[in-house]
Amino acid sequence: MKELEALVKAYYPKMKTGSEVTETYLDFLKNEYNSDLSKMLFATSLCCDDINVSTDFRRVLTRPFSMGGLGGLPFSGFTGMVAYAHHIPDGGDAFIFYGPHIGMTDEGKLGKMRRPGQKQLTNSCGALMLALQRLQQENEVYVPINSELDYQQTLLERTVMPYKHRILTSANPEKEITDVAYEEIHKKLNMLIRMSRKEFRCDRIFLLGGVIVNTSPEYEDAVEVRNFEIVDTNELDDAVPSFSILESEAFKNL
Template sequence: MLQRKFDEIVKQAYPNSMDAKDTSIHYLGKMQLEHKIDISKVLMATSVCSDDINVPSTTFFNVLFGPFIMGGLGGIPFVGQTGMTAFAHHIPDNGSAFIFYGPHIGITLDGDLGKMYRPRQEETGNSCGALMLALSRLKEDDYQPILNEDDYQQMKLEESLLPFREDILQSDNQEKAITEATYEIIDKKIHEYLKTCKDEFPVDRVTLLGGVIINTDYGLDDYFDVRNFEVVDLKSL
């Protein structure tokens, strides 16, 4: 009953989203049936937020090798070109590569975005915490992140979001808007690194699945709003 209620709430904010586990099954099937990919030899990489709440979101983790972790705070692929190259070098012989990426956002039964009930906590907490912190700072007049080695990822995340600042703050739902902006940043970087490092891959194709993870209550299935599914021909890049 609670899962059904969450389904209604999630679909109001993300009408095209699917149960995250169903998403996994659906796209694993497409990889096998439509693209003839042997999923028993697929190495998975993720560029999702390092938040622990995202680990059980999909069943990809139970089926594919890996994951190779590309994402840091917010899901930004902080591993850069070196990380993409390392991932390429780890692909099984005669295997394939799959990259699952995107930001995440919590939702409550009241429909509040950017919040969720975490395991064994009685009060709601932020999700994504890094993005909600960035949002609070972007609201400050003339705020500029200052890069430093002690908080590099958060500062770099906020710096990346500065070009989207006006659109985010003018949005009717700032929590959703900052999540959308972060997806654009991640998607762009994944494609850039893939193009730059294409010659490092021992395979001709890399499968990408990008979107937004929607966190619900502890013990319930999360959702995934797909924005991009493609099997990239590296020779065409």
């Protein structure tokens, strides 16, 4: 494990194991911030990939609200954030864990991993590595085409497209596109929270963001935490959405 840890730290020097991150931040929430965990509503904006179980917040924080889709982008959007805001227990807090994931082989190669029950390597994050492959094609300029049957992948690719030069000229494009995904998830979540500010039935939103590093099944996955903050819903600036549903009864009762 120590050899693999050194390989992970070469790319993610602040990494901790998933269990370490879980215990550290549950302790913070309970003992440093006096949060009643039984009244806390947990949400995630993580990739829908089945491999993303590195942290164990759900052991303590039940009924997680899932915002994320391919790549970890908060595809539940404004409606999803408002619904989450409305579901927080009386007198409770909000806690959102978010970020992309990336695989690592036993030899330290990023972007691939050996999954449980499989011998061959597969991509992780598969959606981000597919987007990277499409950005790298040289025979033509790739333009994501809308498809209602694959809209999450299309939107993910459109999201990373403005960073094409940054990604392709980096020393490690697999890591770079994952870093871009983290930045976009972070930015979009903060915008959605501001848009939904008046809908939150709590004073505090705890945000924990980072990159999950998936390793082989016999090792524990890692997390490099990149953000931990407390958002005071009473002090947020408004970002007013231009949506006609705001005054509807269905919206008020999401």
